Amino acid sequence: MPTEELRFEEFMAARWQPLFRTAYLLTGDRHDAEDLLQTALARTCVRWDSIRDKGAADSYVRRAMVHEAPRGWRRRGREVVAEHLPEPADDSLAVRADHLVLWQEVRRLPPRMRAVLVLRFFEDLSVAQTAHELGLSEGAVKSQTHHAVRRLRAALPDLELEETS
Amino acid sequence: MTTTEIREALHEVAAAVPAPGLDRVAFQDRVRAERRRRTGRRAAAAVAAAAVAVLVGTLAATGLPGEGRGTDVADAPDGPAAGPTAPVPVSLEGRLAVVAADGGVARSDLRIEEVTGATGSGVVVVDRDSHVRLVPLSGSGAATSFGRPRDLVGAPVQSVQVDQAGLVLGFVDLDDTLHLRELGADDDFQAAAVAAADRVLAVDGNRWTTYSEAEGLVLHEGGTSTMVGTEFPAATAELDGQTLAVGTSDGVEVFEASNGTPRFGGSLGAEVSALGAGGTLVVTATSQDQSDRGMSAGIWVLDAFTGAQEPLHGYDGGPARDLAWVDDDEVAVLAGSGRDELWACSVAAARCELRLTATAGALALPRS
Numbered sequence: 001m002p003t004e005e006l007r008f009e010e011f012m013a014a015r016w017q018p019l020f021r022t023a024y025l026l027t028g029d030r031h032d033a034e035d036l037l038q039t040a041l042a043r044t045c046v047r048w049d050s051i052r053d054k055g056a057a058d059s060y061v062r063r064a065m066v067h068e069a070p071r072g073w074r075r076r077g078r079e080v081v082a083e084h085l086p087e088p089a090d091d092s093l094a095v096r097a098d099h100l101v102l103w104q105e106v107r108r109l110p111p112r113m114r115a116v117l118v119l120r121f122f123e124d125l126s127v128a129q130t131a132h133e134l135g136l137s138e139g140a141v142k143s144q145t146h147h148a149v150r151r152l153r154a155a156l157p158d159l160e161l162e163e164t165s
Numbered sequence: 166m167t168t169t170e171i172r173e174a175l176h177e178v179a180a181a182v183p184a185p186g187l188d189r190v191a192f193q194d195r196v197r198a199e200r201r202r203r204t205g206r207r208a209a210a211a212v213a214a215a216a217v218a219v220l221v222g223t224l225a226a227t228g229l230p231g232e233g234r235g236t237d238v239a240d241a242p243d244g245p246a247a248g249p250t251a252p253v254p255v256s257l258e259g260r261l262a263v264v265a266a267d268g269g270v271a272r273s274d275l276r277i278e279e280v281t282g283a284t285g286s287g288v289v290v291v292d293r294d295s296h297v298r299l300v301p302l303s304g305s306g307a308a309t310s311f312g313r314p315r316d317l318v319g320a321p322v323q324s325v326q327v328d329q330a331g332l333v334l335g336f337v338d339l340d341d342t343l344h345l346r347e348l349g350a351d352d353d354f355q356a357a358a359v360a361a362a363d364r365v366l367a368v369d370g371n372r373w374t375t376y377s378e379a380e381g382l383v384l385h386e387g388g389t390s391t392m393v394g395t396e397f398p399a400a401t402a403e404l405d406g407q408t409l410a411v412g413t414s415d416g417v418e419v420f421e422a423s424n425g426t427p428r429f430g431g432s433l434g435a436e437v438s439a440l441g442a443g444g445t446l447v448v449t450a451t452s453q454d455q456s457d458r459g460m461s462a463g464i465w466v467l468d469a470f471t472g473a474q475e476p477l478h479g480y481d482g483g484p485a486r487d488l489a490w491v492d493d494d495e496v497a498v499l500a501g502s503g504r505d506e507l508w509a510c511s512v513a514a515a516r517c518e519l520r521l522t523a524t525a526g527a528l529a530l531p532r533s
Contacts, residue, residue, distance in 0.1 A: 016187055021179035034185055042195035050457035093181040099174035106171070110362030111378040121172040122179060138278045139295030140364070143323040143339055147361055149168060 008048045011057055012041055019061055025118045026065060028107035040064035062123070063133055066115055105155045109148055116144040248516050249509035251495040252302075252309065254280050254288040256529040261290055261300060261311065264507055264521050269307025275300065275314060280531040283491055284331030284348055287312065288531075295321035297336060299349065317349070326368045329405035329442045329490075335368030345371060357385070366402035367409075372422070374402045374409065382411060384425050393425040396432060406444030408469045417447060419469055429472055435465070439488040439496065445469055446512065448477075448496045450485030464488075464498060466512050480517035482506045489530040499530050 016037075023033035023040075040061050044051070051060055093100060106114060112134065119130040120141075131141045250266045257264075261273040261280065275298070281289040287301040292314070301312030318325075318336055325336040327348065334348045337359055345355040345368060355371055363375040372386045374393070382393040382402065393399075397413035404410075408428075409420040416432035422444065435449030447469050451462040462483045467474040482500030489497045491509075498508040498517065505528040510517035521528075 012187070017184040020184040021182060024182050025175055025179055030182065030185070034188075038188075038192055038195050042192065042199045045196050046199050047454070050454055093178060095174070095177045095181050099170075099177050102170065102174040103178045106175070110360075112362050112364070117171060118175065121168060122175040137291065137295075137324055139291060139321065140323045142295065143321070144361075146339070147341075149171075152171070 007054065008045050011054070012045075015058060015061070019058070019065075022062060022118065022123065023065055025106075025122055026111075026115055028114070036065050037061075059133075062119075066119075066133055102152065102156060105152050108155075109151060113144050113148045113151075116141055117148050120145060248514050248518055249495045249511040249520075251492045251509070252305070253491050253497045253507065253509060253520065254283050254302075254531055255497075255507065256280050256290075257523065258527045261288065263288075263302065263309045265306035265309065266509070266520075267306060268521055270521065271304075271307050271309035271311070273300070273311040275311070279529065281325050282327035282331060282531050284327060286331075286348060289317070289325070289327050289334070289348070290314075291322070291325060295323075297322055297325045297334070315349075318344075324365055326365060326373075328367075328369045329403065329440065329444070330369075333368055333370055335365060335373055337365055343373065345373070366399065367404040369404040369422075372404060374404055376402070384409060384422070391425040393420055394427070403440035404444075405440060405442060408440060408444030410438065410440040410444075410447055410469065412438055417449065419447070419472075428470070433467065433472065435467070437485045437488055439490055440469065441490050441496075441512075442493050448488055448490070448510070448512070449474070450488055450498060450500075453484040453486070456484040464496075464508075464510055464517055466515075475515065477510045477512070477515050477517050480508060480510065482508050482517075482519070487530045489532070491531070497530050499528055501525070 020033060020037050023037040024030060027033045027036055043064050044057065044061050051057055095103070106117060109117070115134060116130060119125045119133055125133065127138050127141050131138045134141070252266070253264045255262055255264055256277055256279060257270065257272065259276055261275045261277050263271045265271070275290065276293045278291040278293060278295065281291060281297070287299050290298050290300060292298055297317045298314035299317050300314045302309055303312060304310045317334060321339060323337040323339060325334065327334055332348055333345060335343060335345050337343050341359050341361050343357045343359045343365055344353045346353045359365060359375060360377060362379060363377045365373055366376050367374045372384065374382060374384050376382050376399045380392070382395050382399045384391045384393050393409065393411070395411050395413055395418050397415045399411045399413055401412035402409060404422055407422050409422045409425070411418045411420065413432065416434045416436050417438040418432050419428045420426060421428060436452035436455055437450040439448050441448065445468070447467045449465045449467055451460050456462050464477040464480045464485070465474045466477060480498070482498060483502055485498050485500045487499040491497050494511055494513050496510045496512065498510060500506045500508060501522070504525050505523040506519060507521040507528055508517050509520045
């Protein structure tokens with residue numbers, strides 16, 4: 001096996017779990033997350049030798065997931081609905097009840113709005129970094145964040161969500 | 166309670182969701198499929214490039230390709246055209262600046278998010294408060310002076326576009342409404358609701374394109390919407406004349422603007438591109454990724470109707486990161502490794518020149 005594939009194997013073995021978590025937050029569905037991550041990793045694998053900074057490989061996979069996700073949404077839009085019912089909210093997740101309720105509302109956000117929240121509040125990217133990864137202006141990232149929080153606040157008034165910069 | 170609650174919820178959910186084991190057999194299948202897909206796409210691009218006739222013998226002698234379609238070329242220059250001379254508006258270290266033909270730089274104090282585009286009335290920018298401002302320019306070269314910025318909208322916007330001709334402004338307000346108005350006008354000539362998940366990628370007169378993960382790329386004109394079947398998700402779109410050029414992660418795809426049908430049946434392979442005014446030319450450049458795969462770095466001008474392409478000479482900037490037309494003839498190129506290089510190219514002269522170098526990350530080109 002070529003050396004670069006060995007290094008990719010090491011990368012994939014080490015990063016599979018954390019990247020799966022990001023994929024799950026992006027898709028809201030475990031099967032879709034696995035599908036999305038495998039596709040993004042396959043794309044990364046065949047380009048592995050062109051990724052000069054292997055320390056940035058996480059970012060490469062993440063960008064591949066963000067860009068690949070729309071194909072899945074469009075593909076599912078053409079499928080018979082009964083063939084791919086969305087996974088119901090997973091009540092078995094061992095998380096605080098109020099966090100589970102909040103997560104259920106996050107899953108209902110439009111995909112790009114959800115991606116903005118995931119990149120900003122899970123991946124801890126700055127507004128500028130999020131804008132770069134999603135191909136949006138910084139203003140759009142701010143406004144998407146604003147709209148997301150507004151929607152969550154409307155859905156969950158008891159949480160009294162406020163925006164922070 | 167703050168957005169910290171969202172942060173904590175996302176982290177707790179992510180930590181709680183069980184990750185499946187890696188299905189190595191399925192993964193290897195995907196890797197093989199991805200390799201086949203990439204190989205097939207490169208072969209198709211090579212065949213397309215080889216099959217078309219070489220673009221116009223000399224661009225300088227005959228004018229720009231496509232000008233013959235419905236327009237005459239009576240104004241074509243008699244001799245070789247001069248090199249690039251147009252000033253290039255840029256974001257330099259976060260502020261609006263203009264780079265002159267001699268490399269002189271006129272810097273403004275205006276802190277900006279982006280340079281949206283250059284127009285006959287000045288430069289359209291988005292400031293750090295997400296307001297759209299038109300900055301008039303006067304003078305020339307490093308002595309260029311910046312007039313008082315005019316707020317074109319009066320409120321923050323989510324996104325803004327200027328059409329290729331620099332005549333129409335399209336912006337999405339914070340209530341998800343797209344407004345189309347003549348540049349400088351206070352009133353819209355058209356407004357339309359935009360779904361929160363939609364991104365407006367381009368405007369041209371009363372036409373515009375949106376992209377969403379659910380719908381893909383959609384071309385809107387009046388009350389008609391046309392789905393545009395890109396092979397890969399659209400990252401950018403440019404619309405002018407009869408041409409819709411869509412930048413995807415795998416290259417530029419060109420469509421008929423009238424009905425959204427593909428003009429070449431797939432990506433042309435260029436991963437950095439910009440559609441020129443009139444929709445007849447696309448300037449393309451070799452990306453870092455393509456360079457890493459062995460392609461020679463260069464700048465090319467491509468006939469948007471035939472696919473024929475011709476190199477622009479004098480460019481030595483390596484893989485390009487961005488391209489932007491600054492007028493009907495000239496293109497700015499952002500390149501450089503370990504530093505930013507600004508190149509200017511004249512299509513009519515088929516020539517490029519290094520205009521400016523700056524520290525890495527300091528420069529950004531106009532977006533449209």
